Amino acid sequence: MTAPDPDGPHPGMPTYLGMPAFPAAARTAVADAQLRRNLAHATHTIRAKRAGAVAELADWEQLRQAAKAIKDHTLAHLDTYLLRLEQNVTKAGGQVHWAQDAAEANAIVAGLVRAAGADRVVKVKSMATQEIGLNEALAAQGIGAVETDLAELIVQLGHDLPSHILVPAIHRNRAEIREIFRRQMPDAPAGLTDDPAALAAAARAHLRQAFLSAKVAVSGANFAIAETGSLVVVESEGNGRMCVTLPPTLISVVGIEKILPAWRDLEVFLALLPRSSTAERMNPYTSVWTGVTPGDGPADFHLVLLDNGRTAALADQVGRQALRCIRCSACLNVCPVYERVGGHAYGSPYPGPIGAIISPQLRGVTSPADASLPYASTLCGACYDVCPVAINIPEALVHLRAKVVDAKRAKTLSPERAVFHLSGRVLRSPRLLAAVQRASSRGSRLVARSGRIRRLPPPLSAWTDTRDAPAPPPESFRAWWARTRGTTRGARR
Amino acid sequence: MTAPGAARDQILARIRAATGATAAPALQGADAAYAALPRHYLRAHHDPASCDIVDLFAERAADYRAVVERVPASGLAPAIVRVLAARAAAAAAPSAAADDPIAAQDSPIAAPDDPIAARDSPIAPPGGRFAVPDGLPAEWLTAVPADIAPARDDPPLSAAELDQAAGVVTGCAVAIAETGTIILDHSPGQGRRALTLVPDFHLVVVRADQVAADLPDALARLDPARPHTLISGPSATSDIELIRVEGVHGPRTLHVLLAGE
Secondary structure, three states: OOOOOOOOOOOOOOOOOOOOOHHHHHHHHHOOHHHHHHHHHHHHHHHHHHHHHHHOOOOHHHHHHHHHHHHHHHHHOHHHHHHHHHHHHHHOOOEEEEEOOHHHHHHHHHHHHHHOOOOEEEEOOOHHHHHOOHHHHHHHOOOEEEEOOHHHHHHHHOOOOOOOOOOOOOOOOHHHHHHHHHHHOOOOOOOOOOOHHHHHHHHHHHHHHHHHHOOEEEEOOOEEEOOOOEEEEEEOOOHHHHHHHOOOEEEEEEEHHHEEOOHHHHHHHHHHHHHHHOOOOOOOEEEEEEOOEOOEOOOEEEEEEEOOOHHHHHOOOOHHHHHHOOOOOHHHHHOHHHHHHOOHHHOOOOOHHHHHHHHHHHHOOOOHHHHHHHHOOOOOOHHHHHOOOOOOHHHHHHHHHHHHHHHHHOOOOOHHHHHHHHHHHHHHOHHHHHHHHHHHHHHHHHHEEOOEEOOOOOOOHHHHOOOOEEOOOOOOHHHHHHHHHOOOOOOOO | OOOOOHHHHHHHHHHHHHHOOOOOOOHHHHHHHHHOOOOOOOOOOOOOOOOOHHHHHHHHHHHOOOEEEEEOHHHHHHHHHHHHHHHHHHHHOHHHHHHOHHHHOOOOOOOOOOOOOOOOOOOOOOOOOEEEOOOOOHHHOOOOOHHHOOEEOOOOOOHHHHHHOOEEEEOOOEEEOOOOEEEEOOOOOOOOHHHHOOOOEEEEEEEHHHEEOOHHHHHHOOOOOOOEEEEOOOOEEOOOOOOOEEOOOOOOEEEEEEEOO
């Protein structure tokens, strides 16, 4: 995989429809040695740095618990805070729109872009607009969207899909990025090297005119402050500043869970987010704006508040903790599964451990892809340890697995369910259990080699294809007890 | 699309069903619960009583490749002239970037190697004039010679003019020692947001009394109604292999003059 595939997936495809369920997608990804090298290199680099940045703050755990408490409190009073936000944004000269789903949000944005007389928008990297497939929806209306974040640009130019929340092109190494720029960027400098600084400079030159001439920008927001009506965009490159400052119209699409009650809450979240995501004490640039300011920045500001499945997640007592997420991506960087399969296998703009609990909640567990996501984890808990808002991802995964099983149970009888049904009957009857144990001890002698069963005939091969099974002991404990103590009833009595 | 207002009502109704809230939001209930939230974290990670937070700010800002110089208050105007003249000279002779006078000057805290000068930049520093906002203290610029006299942003310079500017000189609102962050609130003396964004070089003056120990103190000094930009070092990205490199869309050189004791 040294060059981008020109016949690759459609640029920025939102929900990755048609992607296979996680196990199939993961099998393909794991076989890609270049991908695994790129991912291992990037995730290991950031892991050690994050640990160092976090260790600098003696009160990290207290900050984390405060963040959790603030977010839980906000979710419990979400209607109150949304109304307060709406009131304060409006008072400051902004206009607030509400969208129940992707289609409504996309229609609102397209209408606003047309009203501004524009056929092109510049975009700040935003998970919410990825989630709703805004770029494709705008394209269908004849409106072009220019991604300005370096990694998003790499993804867009490479006709590729994002694979990481923070660094969507994490699956590409510098040589691949140079190749994408040389082929797809008409103004790429001759003799462009694969030095990251040279690549960044090429992106700067490429996008400058787009920033200076754009009429409309579309952004997301990291935080929206109910008390003041302020929006906050946390970034590194300055493309965010360009977008929220230069074009006369700014449209921000923000999930309803991004809200914080008060200005002072930034003292917690601005301490947690940069250290968790890029392992910096503070990210290079953070922009804060409240409505419109005459003579400074856009004269026309629109806030689109997006539900798109968030209220469904809110109704789930265990699953709602996923709404605390501040999209730092620390959980991706420490995950042993993510490190090996990368982001595409998760079939969603939200990959990794957090994606495995967000996507099935926003989209439901009905599709095979979404039903497989809660299983895309070893439940090792590394994600929970690093989460700056203390989302218990393993707990939510197990909870969602139960939901997947419930959804299956409501449908037809599966082989898996038949096996468990049968097991239930065997385990309920001591005589049946003893008979099965005797039979399996004898049977295992035929297939086991040095105490392990390496291959079983179908359908049991589904188990032994990927792992060995220990051979059952020659005698069960109950049989041994009966033989040596002479009774199957408790000998102590 | 549903009727305007219908989406809002539906979303609020679904939230209330999910959280078990009553139809009328209990504003005071939320505020009381908010006041009782646990906040056991530190108000500052370095105690101003036992640590020189101005030194800490200088060190932390330089960590992220800002060029930081401490100057006495009386030495501020000459320092501004020196930095601007050096930058203008570098712009006039971009091929001599390897011995950039800004990077080479004898400063105790300046970053050891200027990140911009240290490599072959594909974009030469523009040779235009420096831009300054209204409300900059007049004494800062009295010593600037005529050949590099800055252009005032009044009437506002166009985006194209800013793109051609040699750089920009501003003050700031607050700085944060713990993180090496400079906060602009874009009031007089700091300019509108575009002014400190489009030019490739930003010279910012931080007074020692503007340095707050940590985030809580800094945020409390600000007026949330104003627009704000928090700046920690020059523009950077970690998008290639998660390795930080400086210099993307914002100013690629951030030069800080830290004035006063």
